Amino acid sequence: MRTYLDCISCFVRQALDASRMVTTDAAVHERVVRETLRLAVEMRFDRSPPWMAQQIHRLLREATGNPDPYREAKRRSNELALRLYPRLEEQVRAADDSFTTALGLAIAGNVIDFGCRSRIDDDDVQDAIADALNTSLEPNAVADLRRAVGEASDILYLADNAGEIVFDRLLIGELPRERVTLVVRGSPVINDATREDAQIAGLDALVPVIDNGSDAPGTILGTCSPAFRDRFAQSDLVIAKGQGNYETLSGQDAPIVFLFKAKCPVIAQDVGCAVGALVVSLNVAKPPGSS
């Protein structure tokens, strides 16, 4: 997805919110806002919005001297999700259609996104879970995903955020695990999941975990490692969690299913859904004869 003019004011707001979240030093707040403006003046709008977020968070880490400013926020999100996990796992097991229930809950977990909001409390997560359990996902999209999963021999599951990754475990439990590889970010950015979060979620015991070698809050292939790019090219199904992965990969000519909660009006408009919607969006080629 390209950057829209509407994204620019949001970059500036996010730069300030993030600065305030990670330090009380007003000089850092001003420096990060000014540098964000400087980048935005010349920004090519064919870049996706996470490119700017990548620059902002590099700046923040450099200005604060803190390589992982969201570490404590990630720890709390993982803890909250692990506390909720047993009950959610029970609900998936008891459901008539455990795949669809796990899918909805994995998308609900995408509410834990500090790229969109600088504060997410327990109630936001509980509300997202209740919403997911009461909302029907688009049945054709779910059927297409189920078929694509059944046919794929090499599934890459691109994780998004800490906390959310615990919810992903519900869905990964419904996939053919021997054909799934989990992908995390190469190094910390915002509250995005890294290898440590996959371990905390217990996912490294279930599936192979690799990282993409990048510090972008999304999957900007040009900043990923050659090893990941090869793996991405070989895979015959990518399950991409979160807005950042949608923004960075939606233009790719590859078999990708995007799963996220549409939290931003620009993305919702790009997808063609309402803000708050649980999105299952496939650019997977359909079998001949299907509608």
Add this chain to the structure above:
Amino acid sequence: MRTYLDCISCFVRQALDASRMVTTDAAVHERVVRETLRLAVEMRFDRSPPWMAQQIHRLLREATGNPDPYREAKRRSNELALRLYPRLEEQVRAADDSFTTALGLAIAGNVIDFGCRSRIDDDDVQDAIADALNTSLEPNAVADLRRAVGEASDILYLADNAGEIVFDRLLIGELPRERVTLVVRGSPVINDATREDAQIAGLDALVPVIDNGSDAPGTILGTCSPAFRDRFAQSDLVIAKGQGNYETLSGQDAPIVFLFKAKCPVIAQDVGCAVGALVVSLNVAKPPGSS
């Protein structure tokens, strides 16, 4: 009031909203947003926010070749206010305290501010009127204003927006008219009132009308005419309508009463009130012995 870091993303959003309001030309939208970013990179934060709005709207007028892009919006606001006027005048006449009722309604009219929102409909104005009639203004502030008016020999009434200026007529009707001069902007900026709006509101028949010689959406004395600056210095009471006049004059060592509806969270915090509050704020020296 200085510019806060929170104002910066709002400048960019306002630049885009205003561009979209005055033209469908996407190249103009992008140019105005980029130029706003360029100005913001180097902006001195001891300037008040209307300085940036002045630059943005100069750019917009230049880029569109339209010297008064809000002309039609101003016409509609004046028409709406004139349609409501007879009933409001009746309510002031029937009130126990006509001064306070007129004051509340004049502040309610400040909802007609295209600097804060790019769309204001009839319901917004009706709601603001109902709110003003149901809300008690701070009694001490009203008493201080009443006393200051009684003691002043030369009152400058700084108008704010088209449409709103019709509401100002209610309050000006309660003032000692022979001591009041109405001030409008020197040339069009956003929907701010100019001499034409004062005439449409019928105010030129009641009080002398002068303009400040400036195209700022506020009163930036450095960009006002020398004649206006002299007049401002001589006056012993300034009644300043609207957020823009508050933002540009709140630091002045002069007898000023600010009247506005707090529509922006940064201004509300600067004043110490809730968003939506009807503000009567005096920096008029109080008589000795008063609390």
